[in-house]
Amino acid sequence: MSTVEAGRKGGSVVRDKYGGEYYRQIGKKGGTALKEKRGSEYYRQIAQKGGQANVSKYGPAHFSEMGKKGGNATKARQDPDFYSRIGKLGGAARRRKKAEAQE
Template identity: 45%
Template sequence: MAEQKKGGMTVQEAGRLGGEKGGKIVRERYGHDFYEEIGKKGGQTVARERGHAFYEEIGRKGGETVAREKGPGFYSEIGHKGGQRVRELIEEGKKRR
C-alpha cells in the first residue's frame, strides 16, 4: 500500500506524531482546565444518552474484575484501612476542639 501524503507528511507519520506528542501539545496549548472541561462534557453526554443503568453495569463489571484479580479478601482489606483512617480523622478533629 502506498503512503498517502497530506501537508508534507505521510498518514503514518501524522498518526505517530499525534499519538506520541498530541496530548502533550494540547496540554501545553490549552492547559489542565481544558481536560477537566471536556471530561465533564463527555461525562454529562454519556449520562444523558445511556442513563443510570449504564453506570451500574460498568461498576458491577469493574467490581467483579477487581474481585477476580485481587481475590476475595481485597475489599475487606481496603474497607478495614478506610475505617482506620476515618477513626484517625475523627480523633484529629476532637483534638482540635
C-alpha cells in the same frame, strides 16, 4: 487518492520515522499548553459535559451495569481478602481524619 487516504499515509510515514513515543510527547505538550492557557477548571467543565452526554445517551442503568462488571472483574482478579484489606485502609483513613478534626 482521497483526503482521508492521504492523511492516513502521511500519519503512517511520521509514525514510521519518529515512532509512537513522538505522538505521546506532542500530546503531552499540547495538553500542558492547553492547561496553562485555559486552566484546570476547563478540564472539569468538559469532563462534566461529557459525563452528562453519556448519561443522556446511555441512561443511568448503563453505569450501574458497568460498575457491577468492574466490581466482578476486580473480584475475579484479586484474592479473597482484598476487600477486607481495602476496607480497613478506608476505615483507618476515616479515623485519622476524624482525629485530626477533633484536635
